[in-house]
Amino acid sequence: MQTFLLVAATVLMVVIVIPLVRVWKGPTVFDRLLGANAMATKTIVLIAMIGYFYDRIGMFIDITLAYAALGFISSLALAKYMTAEAHPEEAQTEEKDE
Amino acid sequence: MSDFTVLEWISAVFIVLGIGFMLIGSIGVIRLPDFYSRTHAASKTDTLGILLVIVGLMILEGFTINMGKLAFVLIFVALANPIGSHALARAAMDSGLKPLLFRKEEWDGTSVIADSKKPSIVKKSKQSPSGGSV
Amino acid sequence: MRLDLLLPPLQCERFNHSIVNRDTAVRFVFSFVALMVFWVVLSGFFDAMHIGFGALSALIVLATFNSIRTVHFFEDQRDAITAVRFHKFIAYVPWLIVEIVKSAIHVASMIIHPKMDIEPSMITFRVDLPSAHAKMVLGNSITLTPGTLTVDIKGDRFVVHALSPTTYAGIVDDSLPRKVLGVFSPEDHPVVHDVSITHSNRHLPNL
Known part of the structure; x- marks a missing residue:
């Protein structure tokens, strides 16, 4: 099983690197964000598999949960930030209302 | 490979299937023609791949407290990934990124024959609602 | 603590949370059980001290977020798990x-x-x-x-x-x-x- 997990984790690492091409090329900033987001979500699984490989899943699964939450929140924050960038006048009026 | 138990075989099948779906998702991110169609590959095919691998690891783990934690990861990924991709797509739509739409006969495999105009970001103006037609 | 004052005034119409009826009781029990399950699975200990700390922090979280829930974000928002x-x-x-x-x-x-x-x-x-x-x-x-x-x-x-x-x-x-x-x-x-x-x-x- 250890050999299988090692091979699977190696293949997964190659799969994770592929969207980097989109981050590098991507015509718009959203394509770059999408590529980065795709890499981040797949890393969750890689961390869990490394935990099984070293037989210390109890510790690694907590890292996985924290990483998943962090990736989700940063992706939401970046999406919100891009919307605010596109409409600076609306963001200002909202501040004035307060 | 011959010393696998039955449960290990099942979990290995799940992990291989999941990595296969993730590989197809990664290829889709590179191949598909515009941002909105790439979102389908990046967020949905990937989500299924991640869920399959985590189910495989849960079968490998058996009935312990770590299985519950893996179930939390499973539920979190299943809920958070669609919300993240929706937020990204809505941000793109709000900033005026046009989707590339076409019929099957206009598509030659790499580009649109009839309308090769690339999608571009246009600023939405508040005064004319027709200018913001996305 | 008035956390609802920090939120944008989207809708000024508010839920009345002071009344204790079947809906609010079901909502409280449901949120509390969900938070306790989360705590127990993450901690992995089942003795009285850890469960007690879990119950305490779940109650603090519920009390803090009670003020946030009084704000309407959408016109047709219903705050009821009973639906x-x-x-x-x-x-x-x-x-x-x-x-x-x-x-x-x-x-x-x-x-x-x-x-x-x-x-x-x-x-x-x-x-x-x-x-x-x-x-x-x-x-x-x-x-x-x-x-x-x-x-x-x-x-x-x-x-x-x-x-x-x-x-x-x-x-x-x-x-x-x-x-x-x-x-x-x-x-x-x-x-x-x-x-x-x-x-x-x-x-x-x-x-």
Whole structure:
């Protein structure tokens, strides 16, 4: 099983690197964000598999949960930030209302 | 490979299937023609791949407290990934990124024959609602 | 602590949380049990001290967030877990998983097809659903199904991007939205209306 997990984790690492091409090329900033987001979500699984490989899943699964939450929140924050960038006048009026 | 138990075989099948779906998702991110169609590959095919691998690891783990934690990861990924991709797509739509739409006969495999105009970001103006037609 | 003062004044109409009735009791018990399950699984200890600390922190979290829940964010927002019909919801989840696997295989075959057999289109439609939560569940189900992506929800109007005609068939023929309606309401009526499907970049409607 250890050999299988090692091979699977190696293949997964190659799969994770592929969207980097989109981050590098991507015509718009959203394509770059999408590529980065795709890499981040797949890393969750890689961390869990490394935990099984070293037989210390109890510790690694907590890292996985924290990483998943962090990736989700940063992706939401970046999406919100891009919307605010596109409409600076609306963001200002909202501040004035307060 | 011959010393696998039955449960290990099942979990290995799940992990291989999941990595296969993730590989197809990664290829889709590179191949598909515009941002909105790439979102389908990046967020949905990937989500299924991640869920399959985590189910495989849960079968490998058996009935312990770590299985519950893996179930939390499973539920979190299943809920958070669609919300993240929706937020990204809505941000793109709000900033005026046009989707590339076409019929099957206009598509030659790499580009649109009839309308090769690339999608571009246009600023939405508040005064004319027709200018913001996305 | 008045956390509701930090939030933008979207809707000034507020829920009255001082009244103790069946709804508020069910809501409290449900949130408390969910938080306690989360605590117990993450800690992994089952002795009295750890469970006690868990109950204490769950109560602090509930008390802190009680003031946030008094603010309306949408006009048709209902703050009631009691509106969900759980027997329907338990039947809905496996059905959705089967749909996800089916359409994931379809989308994967389209991606690895050498000519990439896709036909992207924009679909807009109006829905007739009882609450904002029902719309949220429908939007999330649409996004979770590969091949369709909820781009925006404005009022009762959905904007969906679809990768091919096969993937949006389940929305246009009203099968997925009716299941969502069944989760939230005992009555059965057509949900989706005013469907418009656009295949051309030039004829995009005002979204």
